[in-house]
């Protein structure tokens with residue numbers, strides 16, 4: 001099975017509030033994107049495309065292996081993944097789409113996603129259970145619903161897909177579509193998405209506290 005990894009690294013990191021693009025923010029002395037690239041490689045994905053903030057290719061090239069392909073990303077995560085997917089080799093059987101912002105994803109998570117694809121599933125995503133009561137609120141912040149928690153999951157990356165199926169699903173999307181993940185893109189095209197076990201260590205670095213947690217994780 002020929003797998004290509006697409007690392008979405010073109011975000012600015014507004015919620016992190018750093019003075020450089022989030023994917024270049026150091027974690028234990030290495031940029032987040034370098035950790036994320038390593039995570040995919042450790043899990044068995046050798047060929048990688050990374051989408052970066054326009055104008056930042058040199059900065060990313062300086063911190064990534066020379067065989068990683070760098071492309072200018074788009075204004076949204078969806079647009080950035082689309083750029084990476086368009087560039088992914090058509091000889092690839094499967095693609096794994098990963099957030100640069102999930103630097104410490106264990107290789108076993110990558111392997112579980114690849115195994116589900118190898119078993120013939122068109123799409124597979126890692127998930128974790130929800131441990132807090134989860135509610136739906138209205139504009140005034142008043143609780144309107146509390147969905148049964150047992151069926152809820154938190155979705156992580158990398159998310160794996162049959163390449164041709166993901167490409168067809170993206171082709172159906174409006175050019176300015178902005179979905180929160182790629183599972184939503186294929187689901188919009190009617191493709192079933194199976195789940196595999198995620199890992200707390202694959203947490204997304206979103207706010208400053210997440211970076212502090214990741215630093216402690218590396219030290220352990």
Ligand SMILES: Nc1ccn([C@@H]2O[C@H](COP(=O)(O)OP(=O)(O)OP(=O)(O)O)[C@@H](O)[C@H]2O)c(=O)n1
Pocket residue numbers: 007008009010011012013014015016022023051073074075076077078080081098099100101102204205206
């Ligand atoms: N236009 C964008 C926006 C996001 N991403 C990537 O998508 C992943 C998840 O996005 P998020 O954590 O929200 O990153 P940012 O958009 O950078 O964060 P913020 O929303 O706080 O600005 C990140 O690895 C980010 O680099 C991307 O490739 N292109």
Ligand SMILES: C[C@](O)(CO)[C@H](O)COP(=O)(O)O
Pocket residue numbers: 077099155156157180181182204206
């Ligand atoms: C793709 C994702 O990481 C799955 O949980 C998530 O939806 C990204 O959201 P963000 O707001 O772009 O960080």
